Amino acid sequence: MLDPLPQGKWSRRAADHLLSRLAFFGSPDQREALYQLGKNSGVAAAVDSLIDPPTDWNAWPFPAWTATEQELLSNHQTGNAYSTFGRWYMDQLLGATPAAGKMVKFWLDHYACTTDMVMTDPERVLYMFQHVEIIRNSAMGNAKTLANNIYKGGMLIFMLDLHVSSVGAVNENFGRELLELFTVGVDGGYTEQDVAACAAAFTGHRLDYYNYPYAYYYDPAKADMTEKAFLGTTVVTGDDAMDAIFARIECAHHLCWKIWRYFAGPDPSEALLQALALRFRNDHNYEVIPLLKDIFYSEEFYEDGNIGTQIKDPADWIGAAVRSLESTLLPQETLRQAMQAMGYTPHRPPNVAGWPEPIGSGNLWLSAANLLFRMNLPAAYTHRDRSLFYGYSEHEHDRFPELDFDELAPPHLRGRSEFPLLVERLRHRLLPFHRLRPAQVRGLYDAFCETLDSSGSLEATKDLIRLMMALPEYQMQ
Amino acid sequence: MKPTADIEENEIAFQGRAVTRRRFLRRSVFGGAAAWTLPAFLNNTLLRLDAGAADNPPSGAGGPILVIMQLSGGNDQLNTLIPYTNSYYVNARPAMALSPAAHSAIAIGGAPALDGASGFDEPVALHPLLGNFGQFWDDGDLAVINGVGYPNPNLSHFTSFDYYHSAKPNEFVTDGWLGRFFDHQCAGCPPQTAMHLSNGPTLALRSVQGNIASVSTSYPSGMGWQHFNERSASLEALYRKAIGIDHPVDSGISAADDALAYVQRSAHAALLSSVDVTRAIGAANSSGSFPHVAFPNSNLGNNFRDVAAMIEGRLDTCIYYVEQGGYDTHGGQISGNDPVAGTHAYLLYQLNAALGAFVAEMKAQGNWDRVLILTFSEFGRKVIQNGSLGTDHGAAQTLFAMGGQVNPGFYGKLPDLAPAARIKNDSLVHNVDFRQVYRTVLEKWMGVPASAMGAIFPSQPSNFSTLDFV
Numbered sequence: 001m002l003d004p005l006p007q008g009k010w011s012r013r014a015a016d017h018l019l020s021r022l023a024f025f026g027s028p029d030q031r032e033a034l035y036q037l038g039k040n041s042g043v044a045a046a047v048d049s050l051i052d053p054p055t056d057w058n059a060w061p062f063p064a065w066t067a068t069e070q071e072l073l074s075n076h077q078t079g080n081a082y083s084t085f086g087r088w089y090m091d092q093l094l095g096a097t098p099a100a101g102k103m104v105k106f107w108l109d110h111y112a113c114t115t116d117m118v119m120t121d122p123e124r125v126l127y128m129f130q131h132v133e134i135i136r137n138s139a140m141g142n143a144k145t146l147a148n149n150i151y152k153g154g155m156l157i158f159m160l161d162l163h164v165s166s167v168g169a170v171n172e173n174f175g176r177e178l179l180e181l182f183t184v185g186v187d188g189g190y191t192e193q194d195v196a197a198c199a200a201a202f203t204g205h206r207l208d209y210y211n212y213p214y215a216y217y218y219d220p221a222k223a224d225m226t227e228k229a230f231l232g233t234t235v236v237t238g239d240d241a242m243d244a245i246f247a248r249i250e251c252a253h254h255l256c257w258k259i260w261r262y263f264a265g266p267d268p269s270e271a272l273l274q275a276l277a278l279r280f281r282n283d284h285n286y287e288v289i290p291l292l293k294d295i296f297y298s299e300e301f302y303e304d305g306n307i308g309t310q311i312k313d314p315a316d317w318i319g320a321a322v323r324s325l326e327s328t329l330l331p332q333e334t335l336r337q338a339m340q341a342m343g344y345t346p347h348r349p350p351n352v353a354g355w356p357e358p359i360g361s362g363n364l365w366l367s368a369a370n371l372l373f374r375m376n377l378p379a380a381y382t383h384r385d386r387s388l389f390y391g392y393s394e395h396e397h398d399r400f401p402e403l404d405f406d407e408l409a410p411p412h413l414r415g416r417s418e419f420p421l422l423v424e425r426l427r428h429r430l431l432p433f434h435r436l437r438p439a440q441v442r443g444l445y446d447a448f449c450e451t452l453d454s455s456g457s458l459e460a461t462k463d464l465i466r467l468m469m470a471l472p473e474y475q476m477q
Numbered sequence: 478m479k480p481t482a483d484i485e486e487n488e489i490a491f492q493g494r495a496v497t498r499r500r501f502l503r504r505s506v507f508g509g510a511a512a513w514t515l516p517a518f519l520n521n522t523l524l525r526l527d528a529g530a531a532d533n534p535p536s537g538a539g540g541p542i543l544v545i546m547q548l549s550g551g552n553d554q555l556n557t558l559i560p561y562t563n564s565y566y567v568n569a570r571p572a573m574a575l576s577p578a579a580h581s582a583i584a585i586g587g588a589p590a591l592d593g594a595s596g597f598d599e600p601v602a603l604h605p606l607l608g609n610f611g612q613f614w615d616d617g618d619l620a621v622i623n624g625v626g627y628p629n630p631n632l633s634h635f636t637s638f639d640y641y642h643s644a645k646p647n648e649f650v651t652d653g654w655l656g657r658f659f660d661h662q663c664a665g666c667p668p669q670t671a672m673h674l675s676n677g678p679t680l681a682l683r684s685v686q687g688n689i690a691s692v693s694t695s696y697p698s699g700m701g702w703q704h705f706n707e708r709s710a711s712l713e714a715l716y717r718k719a720i721g722i723d724h725p726v727d728s729g730i731s732a733a734d735d736a737l738a739y740v741q742r743s744a745h746a747a748l749l750s751s752v753d754v755t756r757a758i759g760a761a762n763s764s765g766s767f768p769h770v771a772f773p774n775s776n777l778g779n780n781f782r783d784v785a786a787m788i789e790g791r792l793d794t795c796i797y798y799v800e801q802g803g804y805d806t807h808g809g810q811i812s813g814n815d816p817v818a819g820t821h822a823y824l825l826y827q828l829n830a831a832l833g834a835f836v837a838e839m840k841a842q843g844n845w846d847r848v849l850i851l852t853f854s855e856f857g858r859k860v861i862q863n864g865s866l867g868t869d870h871g872a873a874q875t876l877f878a879m880g881g882q883v884n885p886g887f888y889g890k891l892p893d894l895a896p897a898a899r900i901k902n903d904s905l906v907h908n909v910d911f912r913q914v915y916r917t918v919l920e921k922w923m924g925v926p927a928s929a930m931g932a933i934f935p936s937q938p939s940n941f942s943t944l945d946f947v
Contacts, residue, residue: 166864169865171869368700
């Protein structure tokens with residue numbers, strides 16, 4: 001269990017799998033470089049190269065307009081705050097050390113908070129930026145530290161009614177979700193009495209939400225300082241409760257379950273989870289980096305059933321498009337609309353459990369609506385089509401740079417007789433884990449030829465890439 | 478699997494039993510019993526193309542329609558149907574209790590209650606902002622089902638929703654109750670047999686046998702392949718070819734039932750249904766008479782307007798699934814000192830407005846007798862108010878069923894509100910299992926034979942009695 005992948009099993013396919021899960025995939029050059037690194041310096045070196053380099057989050061400061069209440073309000077009212085936030089968030093995911101970007105996305109889903117819950121306008125804008133700041137500061141650090149920091153941010157406090165929970169008037173919302181969603185999980189062996197005790201332990205947390213910068217503070221007068229029976233021990237404060245929670249193996253088990261499913265596959269074995277949980281709690285003291293190395297060094301991660309079998313979530317889709325087309329993120333407002341249409345608005349998860357998770361062989365990301373949008377979205381890249389986006393006379397998407405078609409599909413390959421070479425080159429770039437069936441190749445060939453005759457080789461190339469990115473296979477990583 | 482052989486067999490079976498597409502659908506929705514398999518899905522895809530060509534446009538579904546109205550977050554049943562004379566209720570909610578006299582709550586008589594040993598009729602009133610519900614009651618179109626829940630209730634949103642969606646409480650869930658209905662009773666159903674007005678699918682419609690007989694979209698009229706230049710139409714045809722929709726032999730669907738096969742099936746279902754859905758909505762919008770009434774300008778109002786358009790446009794859909802979120806009213810359930818203001822009141826106001834418009838539209842279309850609307854939430858809330866003018870997660874709840882053919886009145890019993898009778902920290906005990914309600918809907922409204930119930934509701938005890946609200 002959790003033995004390292006033998007060096008002899010390292011392959012280009014393994015490198016691609018690693019990049020598609022621990023990063024937002026890569027260009028052909030990046031993929032080859034990672035493969036060579038692993039071949040020459042060992043699998044661990046390849047994995048470490050995606051994990052170890054520290055990320056300087058100061059490269060993505062808050063927008064200047066968050067500095068005053070008046071500007072927060074005006075940016076909220078115009079909606080600029082939200083499209084700015086989405087692009088700021090995605091810029092970090094793609095600009096950070098690969099594993100750090102993926103972990104920020106994981107934790108934002110784990111500690112899912114929606115601005116809808118924050119009723120007054122200027123502070124909610126600031127809180128959503130601060131929520132990401134709290135997450136990114138601990139994303140690759142310690143999971144318990146993150147848990148202790150996250151509930152002192154305005155987003156989570158509002159989301160789970162912590163600011164109105166006081167001794168004698170306890171609101172159980174945070175206490176329940178801390179146990180069920182954030183730590184030990186719904187099967188974590190707690191009772192309704194534990195929920196009540198947990199909620200009572202986390203009282204006295206307040207926000208000064210009338211005065212910029214709407215800071216968190218602790219009000220001991222509102223805190224329940226009695227001794228409470230909780231998870232088989234006795235606690236007084238929230239710190240005590242958090243200690244009791246993280247001492248439970250169920251906490252490590254639940255977090256490992258979520259992290260494995262996020263990175264590797266939907267159905268980890270119980271033996272694997274137990275091994276990971278013991279290491280996470282006992283050996284790593286809830287440090288994230290050694291846990292990630294356990295996962296990405298392991299033979300289990302590279303099992304064939306895990307490769308090319310995960311449905312890209314919307315951020316994965318957007319990120320992989322940037323990398324594999326060697327392009328850039330969509331412009332701010334078109335990016336916001338595209339992510340929303342795919343079901344992913346980072347400051348508005350569907351509920352406190354976050355976004356859909358994989359279930360068995362399916363994945364709830366793909367409704368008919370989302371999938372149809374994914375079939376259409378490639379045209380925004382290949383044809384700079386903006387008909388999918390609304391609301392602009394001077395459309396910002398017109399400034400989206402043209403793809404480098406000479407690099408993607410060199411002109412000397414754009415003919416009938418070279419079609420097999422062209423389609424294989426694009427398949428390698430876009431669909432690394434899947435072969436095309438003969439009937440698919442035939443369909444793509446017919447499309448290519450039709451456009452070639454009517455509109456020339458460049459347009460035929462654009463149509464071909466668009467179709468390949470619309471294939472069901474392209475939704476997989 | 479051997480795709481070619483499977484398809485041949487199924488084609489023969491098909492030729493022997495149906496002539497028109499409409500008859501085919503009706504028969505297979507309500508009469509078939511064939512288990513759904515992956516080859517059957519492929520086969521169905523092809524049959525639909527044949528059927529669509531032979532009988533085009535759709536002749537429309539004339540059968541019963543079920544509208545599921547999901548109230549997400551845990552609706553406070555005691556602030557929806559109010560036992561205003563009950564002293565436990567009044568004392569448990571000093572800031573929130575409502576009454577007809579003080580707040581114009583809408584009294585609708587006495588509901589059978591479990592309060593005390595012998596039981597009696599407890600006076601109840603609808604929330605004052607549920608005026609249209611009051612009208613449905615006066616019109617004899619409303620059934621109120623009290624005390625609905627399941628054994629050993631779970632107070633988690635997600636677990637409890639899993640149980641309500643799967644109809645498998647206290648089990649590991651893999652599929653939905655309506656998904657199993659498709660699996661066992663819906664061979665040959667098109668993808669849009671159920672239309673879910675949301676961008677994310679629901680477990681309730683999830684089937685395990687490869688059948689995708691449901692479509693989730695919050696914007697049905699925007700479905701389809703985007704036609705932005707003159708080549709797009711032919712590109713769509715070539716795309717359909719590339720994913721195998723138009724290939725009798727090469728379906729394009731992986732033989733393994735894995736995630737890729739799921740995406741492939743979803744892609745087929747999405748493309749096929751988008752044609753029919755946009756056609757139905759287009760037909761309604763170009764009819765000149767739709768909508769007959771004004772719908773409220775809210776998400777919920779827009780969803781019900783879309784449902785009404787699809788019904789008017791004769792889409793072959795028998796289940797519409799609509800959601801309204803926000804019912805998790807831990808804080809600010811009421812605002813200020815006014816128990817008729819605040820989050821919950823606003824949610825009920827929106828619900829009342831959207832359903833009022835939808836029902837009026839159904840009557841104007843002449844479809845009200847074909848429609849049954851069922852509301853539900855993942856749980857009710859606790860008897861007591863909490864420290865922040867809200868209520869916390871509870872258990873038993875009240876459901877509403879409405880329709881032109883509903884048998885009006887009260888079903889189930891109001892749970893005993895006495896502290897000693899409560900469970901799980903002030904939650905209420907159920908006396909109607911929600912699977913009784915589901916079975917009633919499938920058997921008495923959708924016409925599913927009783928013999929199929931064992932497969933659709935496999936959890937023990939599996940043989941639930943039905944209620945008489947339809």
